[in-house]
Amino acid sequence: MKILILQDRAAGTRRAAEMICDSVMRRPDGVLGLATGGTMEPLYAELVSRHREGRLSFARAKSFNLDEYVGLAPSHPQSYHSYMDQHLFGHVDFAPGATALPDGSAPDPHAEADAYEARIVAAGGIDLQLLGIGRNGHIGFNEPTSSLCSRTRVKTLTESTRAANARFFGPGEEPPTYAITMGLASILDAREVLLLAFGKEKAPAVRAAIEGPVSAFTPASVLQMHRHATLILDQAAASDLELREYYFTVHPDGAPAVV
Numbered sequence: 001m002k003i004l005i006l007q008d009r010a011a012g013t014r015r016a017a018e019m020i021c022d023s024v025m026r027r028p029d030g031v032l033g034l035a036t037g038g039t040m041e042p043l044y045a046e047l048v049s050r051h052r053e054g055r056l057s058f059a060r061a062k063s064f065n066l067d068e069y070v071g072l073a074p075s076h077p078q079s080y081h082s083y084m085d086q087h088l089f090g091h092v093d094f095a096p097g098a099t100a101l102p103d104g105s106a107p108d109p110h111a112e113a114d115a116y117e118a119r120i121v122a123a124g125g126i127d128l129q130l131l132g133i134g135r136n137g138h139i140g141f142n143e144p145t146s147s148l149c150s151r152t153r154v155k156t157l158t159e160s161t162r163a164a165n166a167r168f169f170g171p172g173e174e175p176p177t178y179a180i181t182m183g184l185a186s187i188l189d190a191r192e193v194l195l196l197a198f199g200k201e202k203a204p205a206v207r208a209a210i211e212g213p214v215s216a217f218t219p220a221s222v223l224q225m226h227r228h229a230t231l232i233l234d235q236a237a238a239s240d241l242e243l244r245e246y247y248f249t250v251h252p253d254g255a256p257a258v259v
C-alpha cells in the first residue's frame, strides 16, 4: 500500500484529483469506480472545475458507483443517483448511458446486485476505484464481518452507519436499512484503488485498516491484499498510525517515492 500523508483535506483532495486526471488521460476510455459521501464532495468539485477549465474530459470514460440504498428510486433526492448528478454527472461530459449505479428500486434487489456485478465484468472491469472509509472500517457498504470474498449483494447497514448518514436526510426522514454494494472481492478486482480518509474521526479505522490484521471485522484491511492501493490521508486521519513518520519519509507531502 502507498500511504500518502498530506497536510490537510484540501491538499489531499488536490492530490486525489491529480491521480484521477492522470488515470483518465492515460486511458480516456477507462472505467472509473466512484463513491459518494462527504469526503467525495470537494473532490468532485475539483474534478468539475478541472473539466470547466478544459483540463479533464470524461467523454469516452465509463463509471460504476459502489453502492445505492435499497428502496430509494433513482429520482429520490437522497439516492446516490441524485448525489452523483448533483456533484459530478450534471456538470461533466460523460456520454449518455456511460455511468451506472445499482438500481435501489429494482423489484428484486438480489437479482439487481448480480446483474450489476455482471455489467462491471462485461465492461472489462474497473481501472481505478475510488473509496472512502466508514468510522467502523467499511468500504462501499461492506460492514464489519463482510466476507473478504464478497461480490455485489444486498447488505444490512449498521446502526452506526445509518446514524452517520442521517445528516444527508431531512428531519423525520430515516436512512434506509439496506443497500446494494459492490463486495470486497469486487473492489479487489479493480486494477488500482484509491482510498481517501480525512479527519480525526477516521483515525481509528485508518489505523486498523493499515496496521491491523487483515480481517472481515475491518473490511478496509482487505486493501492490504491489493497490489496497487493508494491511501491519501490528512494529518488528522493519520494521527493514530504507529509508522506515520516512516510513511511520511517515503512519500514526503504525498510525493512519489524517490527510488
Ligand code: F6R
Pocket (backbone or CB within 6 Å): 034, 035, 036, 037, 038, 039, 040, 066, 067, 131, 132, 133, 134, 135, 138, 139, 140, 141
Ligand atoms: C459511499 C461509500 C461509503 C463512504 C463512507 C465514508 O459510496 O461507499 O463507504 O465512502 O461511508 O463516508 P463519508 O465520506 O461521508 O465519511
